Amino acid sequence: MSGSLATQPAYAALQAEIADFLYREAELVDDRRFDEWLALLADDILYFMPQRRNVKYGEHAARENTKVGEGISWFEEDKWTLGKRVAQIQTGVHYAEEPLSRVCHLVSNVRILTATPSLSDAQEVTTSCRFLVYQSRVEYENYTFIGKRLDTLRRHGESWVVARREILLDQNVLLAKNLSIFF
Amino acid sequence: MSDSVKPGEWIDTERGFISREIFVSPEVHRQELNKLFTRAWLFVGHESQVPKPGDFFQSRMGDESVILCRDKAMQLHVFLNSCRHRGMKVCRYDSGNTSLFTCPYHSWTYGLDGKLLGVPQFRELYQGTLDKDANSLVTVGRMHNYKGAVFATWDPGAPDFLTWLGGAVEHLDMVLDCRDGRPGGSEVIGVHKWIFPANWKFAAENFLGDTYHNISHRSVDLIGIGPSARAGATGRRDNEMDQAKHIWAGFPAGHGVHSAILPEGNEYIPSFLSDPIVEEYFRHCFYERRRRMGEKARMIPFTGNLFPNVSFHGRQPRNLCNWHPHSATETEGWRFFLVDADAPAEVKDFLRRYYMRYSGPAGMTEQDDMENWLYATAASKGSVARRYPFNYQQSLGKWEATGEGGSNAWQVSEQNPRNYYRVWAEYLKGSPWDVLVGGPQAKAAAE
Numbered sequence: 317m318s319g320s321l322a323t324q325p326a327y328a329a330l331q332a333e334i335a336d337f338l339y340r341e342a343e344l345v346d347d348r349r350f351d352e353w354l355a356l357l358a359d360d361i362l363y364f365m366p367q368r369r370n371v372k373y374g375e376h377a378a379r380e381n382t383k384v385g386e387g388i389s390w391f392e393e394d395k396w397t398l399g400k401r402v403a404q405i406q407t408g409v410h411y412a413e414e415p416l417s418r419v420c421h422l423v424s425n426v427r428i429l430t431a432t433p434s435l436s437d438a439q440e441v442t443t444s445c446r447f448l449v450y451q452s453r454v455e456y457e458n459y460t461f462i463g464k465r466l467d468t469l470r471r472h473g474e475s476w477v478v479a480r481r482e483i484l485l486d487q488n489v490l491l492a493k494n495l496s497i498f499f
Numbered sequence: 500m501s502d503s504v505k506p507g508e509w510i511d512t513e514r515g516f517i518s519r520e521i522f523v524s525p526e527v528h529r530q531e532l533n534k535l536f537t538r539a540w541l542f543v544g545h546e547s548q549v550p551k552p553g554d555f556f557q558s559r560m561g562d563e564s565v566i567l568c569r570d571k572a573m574q575l576h577v578f579l580n581s582c583r584h585r586g587m588k589v590c591r592y593d594s595g596n597t598s599l600f601t602c603p604y605h606s607w608t609y610g611l612d613g614k615l616l617g618v619p620q621f622r623e624l625y626q627g628t629l630d631k632d633a634n635s636l637v638t639v640g641r642m643h644n645y646k647g648a649v650f651a652t653w654d655p656g657a658p659d660f661l662t663w664l665g666g667a668v669e670h671l672d673m674v675l676d677c678r679d680g681r682p683g684g685s686e687v688i689g690v691h692k693w694i695f696p697a698n699w700k701f702a703a704e705n706f707l708g709d710t711y712h713n714i715s716h717r718s719v720d721l722i723g724i725g726p727s728a729r730a731g732a733t734g735r736r737d738n739e740m741d742q743a744k745h746i747w748a749g750f751p752a753g754h755g756v757h758s759a760i761l762p763e764g765n766e767y768i769p770s771f772l773s774d775p776i777v778e779e780y781f782r783h784c785f786y787e788r789r790r791r792m793g794e795k796a797r798m799i800p801f802t803g804n805l806f807p808n809v810s811f812h813g814r815q816p817r818n819l820c821n822w823h824p825h826s827a828t829e830t831e832g833w834r835f836f837l838v839d840a841d842a843p844a845e846v847k848d849f850l851r852r853y854y855m856r857y858s859g860p861a862g863m864t865e866q867d868d869m870e871n872w873l874y875a876t877a878a879s880k881g882s883v884a885r886r887y888p889f890n891y892q893q894s895l896g897k898w899e900a901t902g903e904g905g906s907n908a909w910q911v912s913e914q915n916p917r918n919y920y921r922v923w924a925e926y927l928k929g930s931p932w933d934v935l936v937g938g939p940q941a942k943a944a945a946e
Contacts, residue, residue, distance in 0.1 A: 370593045400722055407718040410867065412866035489693060489831065493860060493869040
């Protein structure tokens with residue numbers, strides 16, 4: 317129960333540590349330090365952004381989002397693919413990101429949902445947060461991506477790595493020409 | 500200048516110039532919706548999206564919402580998603596299963612065949628006046644399920660689908676048929692929908708065979724994202740067409756394709772090398788297709804566009820696209836991803852992952868297309884820019900006429916777009932169907 321988790325004494329410290337990690341990770345993307353960002357992703361990461369469908373009331377749990385392992389989503393990536401995306405930007409001829417966009421991540425509402433084995437000795441945590449990602453492209457193009465994120469973080473030495481990221485972008489028809497940035 | 504529509508002046512296919520007006524003018528956009536999208540055959544969806552009785556898929560034709568659904572007798576229907584009373588959308592779900600479409604506004608209720616069934620307080624308010632049959636949902640003029648792909652036109656006087664398709668059918672077959680050559684048998688595994696600020700014709704033209712823009716995908720070719728990339732290959736797809744003779748074929752009704760003809764007696768070129776099960780599947784399909792189709796199996800698909808806005812990738816990757824116009828400078832792209840319905844699970848899984856990293860707004864290849872289309876549209880809006888037509892002189896005159904009134908080009912060519920815009924102009928002039936599907940010869944005969 318995440319409700320009771322937050323009332324435990326060790327929650328505040330871990331929440332602060334996790335939030336700080338997420339902010340730092342977002343800052344690496346905003347600062348275009350893509351290789352350093354990749355290093356914060358676990359080798360077995362799943363990076364997933366489903367498509368969101370308009371469905372009848374009562375069908376949301378079953379049908380609203382496309383699913384991992386089935387059909388077509390916006391992203392269902394592993395570290396190899398994410399590495400390719402970084403390498404593509406670094407060719408200097410990926411014109412959808414050449415010149416580079418200005419990107420700013422706002423990450424908020426960070427909560428810890430589970431901590432394994434315990435809050436005081438957490439080796440793996442599942443978290444939820446909200447994001448607002450602003451992309452300014454060339455002169456006049458700009459996009460605002462807003463949604464929820466469910467991340468699984470794994471302790472790695474003094475820090476953490478992202479083992480799973482589910483990005484719930486709150487749009488049906490994508491209101492942007494491209495998803496050429498990282499979430 | 501831009502307020503009057505002069506399709507004849509804008510399209511000079513003899514010298515190879517096409518006015519920028521047709522890519523930016525709101526008036527041209529309005530005329531396209533009125534004169535072109537109300538007549539041409541358009542792709543609506545795939546039968547695999549509505550497999551069971553009562554299944555529906557909300558689709559679009561031009562700028563309008565339509566419903567593709569299957570009734571209890573398994574018949575497919577396509578109708579306008581707008582109540583006959585005050586126009587409210589009767590269906591606002593992307594897809595689902597239902598027995599009725601009930602309008603949220605005043606609760607007029609329609610059956611799966613579009614028939615008006617229920618009108619609240621019918622006896623008191625409408626008895627003797629309202630003809631329910633005549634107030635059913637507006638049904639398309641013609642519909643055709645071709646190997647699972649459902650096409651429709653609003654014009655009941657349109658020629659039948661296969662006449663309209665003409666010789667392009669053998670290229671569409673290569674998209675819809677199983678990889679081993681069995682007819683049909685494909686299924687849609689997902690649909691991308693996204694908005695991009697560019698004229699819809701840029702997208703269509705890309706698939707008519709603009710192989711010249713290959714260079715804009717240099718970044719993915721350098722890093723390698725193709726089906727054999729994890730085995731170390733560069734490129735965005737496998738090199739199975741390297742030995743092939745490429746053909747750019749244009750058809751009288753405006754369709755254009757880029758396909759490839761493999762050398763005589765060719766053998767399977769190893770591809771899909773990242774996964775042995777997938778490699779084995781495509782190796783098997785290659786020889787099975789050759790056994791079934793013989794000499795015809797030498798032709799393999801690359802890209803194409805069925806007039807006006809139905810594009811396809813035939814092989815690596817494999818999909819059908821719709822370019823729905825929102826305005827002169829805004830388009831809603833829909834991409835329907837295809838696999839063989841009875842392919843092994845490993846093959847389907849491999850393909851969908853490849854499709855996701857290649858195609859659409861999140862696809863590493865096509866992001867660069869969207870960038871081009873946007874900035875080409877934006878930079879064509881200016882008063883000065885609009886004085887200067889686009890150049891379409893590539894391989895001018897270097898093509899052979901075909902018996903049915905089309906063209907074959909054997910080098911990278913803009914003959915397909917020249918043919919496409921010739922037909923486009925005829926729609927905007929309101930030409931009769933025999934001219935629209937009959938090519939230049941029919942036009943000459945009509946005059």
